Amino acid sequence: MADAIIRMKDVNKWYGKFHVLRNINLEVAQGERIVVCGPSGSGKSTLIRCINRLEEHQKGQIIVDGTEITNDLRDVEAIRREVGMVFQHFNLFPHLTVLENLTIGPIWVLKTPKAEAEARAMKYLERVRISEQALKFPGQLSGGQQQRVAIARSLCMDPKIMLFDEPTSALDPEMVKEVLDVMIGLAEESGMTMLCVTHEMGFARKVADRVIFMDQGEIIEENKPEAFFDNPQNERTKLFLSQILH
Amino acid sequence: MSTPTQLVSTEKAPSSSVGVLAWMRSQLFSSPINSLLTILSVWLLLATVPAMVDWFLISANATASTADECRKSTGACWAMIVEKHRLILFGLYPYDEQWRPMIATGILVGSIILSGWRKLWNIWLLVVWTVSLTVVAILMWGGMLGLTYVENTQWGGLPLTLILSTFGIALAFPLGIVLALGRRSNMPAIKSICIVYIELIRGVPLISLLFMSAVMLPLFLPEGMSIDKLLRAQIAIILFAAAYMAETIRGGLQAIPKGQFEGADSLGLSYWQQMRLIVLPQALKIVIPPLVGLFIALFKDTSLVVIIGIFDLTQAAKAALTDQAWRGFSVEVYIFISAIYFVFCYSMSKYSQSLEKRLATGHER
Numbered sequence: 032m033a034d035a036i037i038r039m040k041d042v043n044k045w046y047g048k049f050h051v052l053r054n055i056n057l058e059v060a061q062g063e064r065i066v067v068c069g070p071s072g073s074g075k076s077t078l079i080r081c082i083n084r085l086e087e088h089q090k091g092q093i094i095v096d097g098t099e100i101t102n103d104l105r106d107v108e109a110i111r112r113e114v115g116m117v118f119q120h121f122n123l124f125p126h127l128t129v130l131e132n133l134t135i136g137p138i139w140v141l142k143t144p145k146a147e148a149e150a151r152a153m154k155y156l157e158r159v160r161i162s163e164q165a166l167k168f169p170g171q172l173s174g175g176q177q178q179r180v181a182i183a184r185s186l187c188m189d190p191k192i193m194l195f196d197e198p199t200s201a202l203d204p205e206m207v208k209e210v211l212d213v214m215i216g217l218a219e220e221s222g223m224t225m226l227c228v229t230h231e232m233g234f235a236r237k238v239a240d241r242v243i244f245m246d247q248g249e250i251i252e253e254n255k256p257e258a259f260f261d262n263p264q265n266e267r268t269k270l271f272l273s274q275i276l277h
Numbered sequence: 278m279s280t281p282t283q284l285v286s287t288e289k290a291p292s293s294s295v296g297v298l299a300w301m302r303s304q305l306f307s308s309p310i311n312s313l314l315t316i317l318s319v320w321l322l323l324a325t326v327p328a329m330v331d332w333f334l335i336s337a338n339a340t341a342s343t344a345d346e347c348r349k350s351t352g353a354c355w356a357m358i359v360e361k362h363r364l365i366l367f368g369l370y371p372y373d374e375q376w377r378p379m380i381a382t383g384i385l386v387g388s389i390i391l392s393g394w395r396k397l398w399n400i401w402l403l404v405v406w407t408v409s410l411t412v413v414a415i416l417m418w419g420g421m422l423g424l425t426y427v428e429n430t431q432w433g434g435l436p437l438t439l440i441l442s443t444f445g446i447a448l449a450f451p452l453g454i455v456l457a458l459g460r461r462s463n464m465p466a467i468k469s470i471c472i473v474y475i476e477l478i479r480g481v482p483l484i485s486l487l488f489m490s491a492v493m494l495p496l497f498l499p500e501g502m503s504i505d506k507l508l509r510a511q512i513a514i515i516l517f518a519a520a521y522m523a524e525t526i527r528g529g530l531q532a533i534p535k536g537q538f539e540g541a542d543s544l545g546l547s548y549w550q551q552m553r554l555i556v557l558p559q560a561l562k563i564v565i566p567p568l569v570g571l572f573i574a575l576f577k578d579t580s581l582v583v584i585i586g587i588f589d590l591t592q593a594a595k596a597a598l599t600d601q602a603w604r605g606f607s608v609e610v611y612i613f614i615s616a617i618y619f620v621f622c623y624s625m626s627k628y629s630q631s632l633e634k635r636l637a638t639g640h641e642r
Contacts, residue, residue, distance in 0.1 A: 116539075
């Protein structure tokens with residue numbers, strides 16, 4: 032893949048003695064949408080958290096948009112400007128209003144003038160259909176609303192890549208859809224490169240270009256969604272799918 | 278949630294659970310032990326309050342012109358305070374110039390009150406303090422604008438206490454933040470320096486630090502060089518308070534969930550931006566109650582400078598008691614300065630409560 036925006040080559044990581052990522056090789060093309068799934072503890076969150084250095088890999092090479100992730104803080108900060116991340120627990124800043132949550136990155140990191148940052152923030156809040164909550168604090172919103180704010184916060188940084196780390200796992204069931212709808216809209220309208228750790232198989236079928244299955248720190252199987260769900264090759268994949276699809 | 282809708286019928290609470298009698302029954306006489314405690318408390322109040330009111334107000338003498346006249350009354354001799362208040366408030370400052378420390382005190386108190394006003398929490402606060410401290414310095418020292426020069430060894434009383442504690446709090450607080458961040462740093466050298474500093478200072482009483490600053494430090498300084506005694510005491514107070522504040526602030530830092538750091542990381546905020554914009558505002562809010570406790574303690578601890586002969590409010594009060602003509606009224610004098618300390622400490626406490634309320638953003642679970 033010549034135009035790969037993310038390249039991971041023989042990436043390994045250990046938590047103490049626990050080998051959490053084993054020889055990960057992954058190339059993600061610009062605009063590609065990837066769903067990562069697998070049983071808990073399989074290393075899927077760790078994998079995508081390595082891409083913006085929330086976790087440090089100990090062996091191998093990760094290149095994001097032409098920059099290799101090293102200990103050099105400037106490189107890490109440059110990559111984080113390009114890569115947006117949405118967390119399981121939203122990680123909004125509770126002491127700031129929704130609007131301030133959205134403008135803090137643009138104002139301080141991208142040095143955008145305040146008025147411009149606010150205008151863009153409102154645009155993205157409308158896009159996630161929550162602009163009327165702009166002056167509230169995150170603690171006053173529901174989980175689904177908070178997660179939509181978190182998505183808008185990442186978008187305000189104008190990232191090339193969006194990482195989603197189980198964005199719907201902490202939500203009440205009736206709020207999952209509103210978040211997934213926003214993510215689907217994002218995938219269909221923007222052409223953004225997306226890596227998404229999720230168990231929402233409907234979402235995977237609908238938007239993913241590729242599904243990656245991980246177990247025990249390895250990528251076991253990867254395929255187009257139809258082939259992956261309808262005709263899994265590996266025994267562990269079959270077992271996993273039978274468990275989550277009933 | 279609290280607005281009743283038409284769908285739900287609203288029913289009043291039964292009358293046995295409202296009203297004065299019900300309140301008394303549930304709050305004062307709910308059990309035999311509770312009733313006993315209520316009766317004991319009432320007895321205690323009846324036994325003490327009338328006597329206190331009598332001593333403080335009814336039999337007190339505030340107008341006597343001599344001590345002997347005062348001794349005839351059975352109540353408090355407030356005339357003593359009337360007689361000595363300038364010595365207590367301003368110490369040994371030249372009598373005819375005492376309007377200067379009085380105005381300086383007013384300016385300091387005014388600036389402190391202004392600092393509590395959130396609209397001013399920007400560059401204006403710096404302007405306010407620069408102007409007010411310049412004016413205070415000119416007033417206290419003089420030597421210009423036709424004011425006679427007054428050495429700071431002659432300063433005393435309330436302005437001195439205020440100066441020591443204002444600078445103490447204003448400088449120990451940022452130093453405490455730096456130490457707290459340093460103690461949590463990943464850099465081993467910075468981390469160990471901060472730990473050693475904090476543990477050393479916390480292991481030593483303030484009195485011994487003050488002694489060291491007054492007695493030992495001059496021995497180590499080169500010949501001919503001397504640092505002002507007041508300045509040395511001020512530095513000792515700042516260094517001492519900063520170590521305690523650092524640990525309190527560190528507690529607040531540890532209460533910030535890891536997700537906050539990750540959220541800030543993922544936006545590409547640098548370390549100092551994260552601390553300034555995300556972590557410290559939340560951490561400091563959490564530790565407002567213990568932090569203000571330390572501020573209050575610092576305010577009162579400034580009275581320890583008496584042991585190295587600095588003439589603060591407490592020392593000035595002791596000086597007032599040495600007057601042979603007015604012997605025997607120490608209780609009144611100590612009540613007077615206690616009242617002054619109380620007004621300042623209680624104001625700080627009240628302010629911290631209102632600050633906590635105003636900073637609440639509904640995420641407290």
